[in-house]
Amino acid sequence: xxxxxxxxxxxxxxxxxxxxxxxxxxxxxxxxxxxxxxxxxxxxxxxxxxxxxxxxxxxxxxxxxxxxxxxxxxxxxxxxxxxxxxxxxxxxxxxxxxxxxxxxxxxxxxxxxxxxxxxxxxxxxxxxxxxxxxxxxxxxxxxxxxxxxxxxxxxxxxxxxxxxxxxxxxxxxxxxxxxxxxxxxxxxxxxxxxxxxxxxxxxxxxxxxxxxxxxxxxxxxxxxxxxxxxxxxxxxxxxxxxxxxxxxxxxxxxxxxxxxxxxxxxxxxxxxxxxxxxxxxxxxxxxxxxxxxxxxxxxxxxxxxxxxxxxxx
Numbered sequence: 574x575x576x577x578x579x580x581x582x583x584x585x586x587x588x589x590x591x592x593x594x595x596x597x598x599x600x601x602x603x604x605x606x607x608x609x610x611x612x613x614x615x616x617x618x619x620x621x622x623x624x625x626x627x628x629x630x631x632x633x634x635x636x637x638x639x640x641x642x643x644x645x646x647x648x649x650x651x652x653x654x655x656x657x658x659x660x661x662x663x664x665x666x667x668x669x670x671x672x673x674x675x676x677x678x679x680x681x682x683x684x685x686x687x688x689x690x691x692x693x694x695x696x697x698x699x700x701x702x703x704x705x706x707x708x709x710x711x712x713x714x715x716x717x718x719x720x721x722x723x724x725x726x727x728x729x730x731x732x733x734x735x736x737x738x739x740x741x742x743x744x745x746x747x748x749x750x751x752x753x754x755x756x757x758x759x760x761x762x763x764x765x766x767x768x769x770x771x772x773x774x775x776x777x778x779x780x781x782x783x784x785x786x787x788x789x790x791x792x793x794x795x796x797x798x799x800x801x802x803x804x805x806x807x808x809x810x811x812x813x814x815x816x817x818x819x820x821x822x823x824x825x826x827x828x829x830x831x832x833x834x835x836x837x838x839x840x841x842x843x844x845x846x847x848x849x850x851x852x853x854x855x856x857x858x859x860x861x862x863x864x865x866x867x868x869x870x871x872x873x874x875x876x877x878x879x880x881x882x883x884x885x886x
Contacts, residue, residue: 582596589661590859593673596655598640606673608861615680617831618852619777621766624704626680633698638689652707653684659827669823677797677827677856681780683707705778708735709762717756724749731781734761738850739781746787747772779831789876791849799828803838812844817875819844825867828854848873
């Protein structure tokens with residue numbers, strides 16, 4: 574991965590974008606890569622909701638199209654994992670040897686639906702899915718905790734019942750105490766949301782990792798190689814600030830991670846500062862042969878900004 578201290582300006586030429594995808598079909602695991610054409614629509618956020626994504630791949634073979642088909646009424650039968658990485662070809666020379674598999678991950682989760690349709694001369698395979706959605710809908714827990722089990726231990730054990738999570742992170746800044754034993758029964762995600770509210774914390778799943786951090790705070794040390802945005806580093810338009818939130822468009826930037834700190838420098842000084850990345854979307858096209866844009870829209874939160882309107886003229 575590119576080092577956090579050596580971020581280079583993002584290339585904007587459409588032919589430099591590349592992708593790598595692995596997705597489980599009915600009978601086998603499929604690897605799909607550039608130079609095929611990929612349309613993407615990815616939504617990831619810190620809020621207590623499921624991150625969703627839609628990918629459209631053009632002109633897969635008939636065997637792949639058939640094996641990848643998934644009726645949305647059957648998605649709970651068996652989880653079908655999918656992972657999508659993307660980046661720029663220039664990163665391979667700018668940062669040393671790098672394969673498409675090593676590009677940053679922009680989506681990870683389970684399929685909800687997959688089907689193929691004919692569009693003019695092309696076959697288009699549409700795959701929709703969500704990050705953590707299978708476990709949120711399907712997992713169940715019924716477990717008692719004795720008086721001596723700490724808050725963090727309870728969160729960790731409950732989260733482990735969500736079988737498709739890769740890891741659990743609980744911020745050391747969370748200091749919630751539990752003085753009595755308790756029994757929890759139901760969907761683990763619902764219980765984790767209740768525990769987060771008790772601890773005045775945010776809980777979210779991003780790229781298969783469950784995070785619990787104090788409300789409005791960043792995950793300490795979280796970065797995938799970019800922690801600064803400016804016109805030199807991908808900013809496309811003037812950010813729009815609404816009280817304590819800022820949103821803007823930038824060139825496709827797959828290194829951003831929900832929950833990280835991000836420094837913003839724009840031509841409007843009132844927008845500038847250090848923020849928490851609370852949400853992002855990736856939309857556009859990755860293709861060697863089809864012209865098209867691909868952009869990222871981050872939504873930032875300034876934890877130092879008051880949450881109540883301030884007086885003034």
